[in-house]
Structures are given as C-alpha cells and as structure tokens.
Amino acid sequence: MFNKDRTRYWSLLLSKFLAGQGLTQLTNLLTGLLLLRLLPLEQYALYTIANVMLGMASVVADLGLSHGVMSIGARLREDRTSLSRLIASAQRYRWVLGSIAIVLLFVLTPFMTGKHGWSVTQIGTVLLIITLSIWVRLVIGLRGTVFEIYHDADSVTRTDLPAAFLRLAVTGISCALFPLAVVALAANLFSLMVQSLLVARRAKRYIDFSAPRDPAHSQALKRFFFPLIPSTLYYAFQGQISIFLISLFGSSTAIAQVGALGRLGQILGVLGALNGFFVLPYFARIASRELFVKRAALLLGALFLFAGILILSAYVVPDWWLLILGQHYNDLHRELPVAIAASMIAFIAGITYTLLIAKGATAGQHFLIYVNLSIQVAFIGLIGVQSTYEAFLLNLAMALGTLSVNMILLIRMSVRQQSWAPAGSA
Structure with a gap:
C-alpha cells in the first residue's frame, strides 16, 4: 500500500543525501582531474599504483567487516549500548586485519614498482604515506558506519564535504608547486586526518567510544564476515588485476592511461555512496520476500537503464568524455566505451552483492573465485594484458x-x- 508520509520521508532523505554527496563527489572528481593536468605521466603512473595499493590494503583491512556492522547494527539502532559494544567488537578485528594488510602491502610493492625507474626514496615515502592512510581510514570507516545505520545524511555531508574541499585546495596548491606523486598522497593523508576528527566528533552522539567488547557481538560478526573472507581476499587483489599486470608487463604511460580512465568511474561516486547509506540498511529491514523481490527488481532495472545510456554516450559523443581527462589522454577513443562499460557493470554487480548481504546471505561467494579465475586465466592465455584497451577488456569480462x-x-x-524478519519495519 502506498504510504505518503513514508514516501515523503525517503524522498527528502535521499534528496538531502544526494545533494551533499553530489557536491562531495564533484569536488573529489575535480581533485582527480586536477591531478591529471598537474602531474607528469610518470608521476601520475606512480600515483595510480599507490592508490591501487591503498585500495587493496583497505579491502584486506575490512574483509566485509563494515558490512557486518551495518547489517547487524541496523537491528540495534534503538539500543545505544549494544551498538557501541558492536563497534568496539568490530574494532578489535579491524586492527588485526589492518596489520595483515600492511604486511601484504610491503610484500607487493617491489613487484608493482620495480621496473619503472622510480627511486627507493620515492617508493619508501609512498609506502609510509599509504601505511598511515590505512590506519586513518580504519577509524573513519568503522565509526562512519553509524551515520549510515541511522540514515544521518547531515553527518555524512558534514564530515565528507569539508575533507573533500580541503583535499582539493591542498592538492591544487602543493602539486602546482611540486608536481610529485608523494605530494599528492600527502595532501590526501592530511585531509583524511581532518575527516577522522570530524567523524569522531559527530559519531559520539550515537556510540560510546569507551564501551567494552561483547563476546556475543564478536561471534555474530565472525559468523557474518568469515564466509566472505575468500571472495573478499580475492577481490582485494583480482579487482585491480589489470593495474597489477600492466605494472608488470606494460609501460608507465599505460598505467597512467588506465588510472585516468578510471577517474571517470568517480561519476558513479554518488550512486556508490547510496549503496552503503541507503541500499544495505533499507533492504536489511524488509520483512517480506515479495516486497524485497519487487523493490530489488525495480532498483536493478533502473541501474541497467542508466548503464545503457552511459555506455551509448561513450560511443556517440566520446570527445565529451575525453575532454574531461585533458590533452594527455585525448586519443583513448577505442578504450573509452569499454572502460565505461566495465565500471557500470562492476557497480551493478556491487549492488547485487549488497542486496545479498543485506539479508545475511553470505554463503556462495566462493563461486566468484572459480568463475573469475577461469575468465582471467583464459583471457591472459588468449589475449594478454599489455595495453590500456586489454586491461579494461579484462575488467569488463x-x-x-x-x-x-x-x-x-x-x-x-x-x-x-x-x-x-528484521528487527525494524521496512
């Protein structure tokens, strides 16, 4: 039955969230595009690899734990004490996983940077900045989940937007003076530290940071995210396999081109933010199979339509897209549609994953490993990955x-x- 008040509530909430996140993501997009123009190709290649390593390490440091906090926490939102103890229980797992991620980071770095002529000092500084960034991200990510649990769009905007503006300003000034990858990464770390302080201040209204761990919550989290570990570990590395292979077999120019086209994926940033803020907690509370299926079908149908429009535009008006990237990357007409298609399909795949974990259906994710490893082995054997086009074709497959x-x-x-049956009503 149509509920006018509830429809108005969700419309206002989503409008507020999209407005705030739209401005945040636009600011982040401008920062990324500014770097495309300020950094030489060689430095942008190093910056791309550093971001890939940071992304991989961040996934390993999470392993689905934040999804577990949101899924379980959505049912505890009326109990501040219990929610605080859930966050404290998750924090213990997070520090252990973060330590493992940093060790893996140091192991992988020589393989991804060894053949491109960057100095030991540059690589060592990049590693130090990434390590510090991971620890700050761990704090932001876990405490920030409470904003999504409570659908607090104001707090999301008031913590994300100032950090985005600061990142843009500091990056623009510092990289204009010193066009180096390490300078861009340091600017990002500085903005993350400010964001961490903002998140901590606003999260205090929902959780008590001094709350003790709860063994029951620890076990619930363990049951939730342990089945996700094989597939999440797989994606921590295989999700960036194209960059990894390009760094081994391709040139610095190809690395920079893959990173540049990947910037276009930031256009999906607003929709990606909705994944955690709206999709997971909302679908987690739906108590009816029929309602879940109906609304999931509507959501996926709208996303497939949107994906089709974007992919078509990459064929019809490619110069509009490439104008965004700048003169260093205006010859990527062949690569552009494949890059857009890969980003959109990956985004929709992420939504289907969120729908699954919203109802705690974490079993079966290991099948992804078998399927994608088969695709990867077949692709590398038949085609190989030495060019930008081949890298995005592998991503699409x-x-x-x-x-x-x-x-x-x-x-x-x-x-x-x-x-x-969830704890709350849909």
Missing part, C-alpha cells in the same frame, strides 16, 4: 562474471531463504 554469479545467488536466496 570479470565484471560480467561477477554480476552473473551474484544474480544467480540473489535469485537462489529469493527462492530458498526462510527467515525474512
């Missing part, structure tokens, strides 16, 4: 494999799952 498996798991869950 793997995104399609992920989407296919998650759709099958989503259909299976919709048919077989017995318990649909």
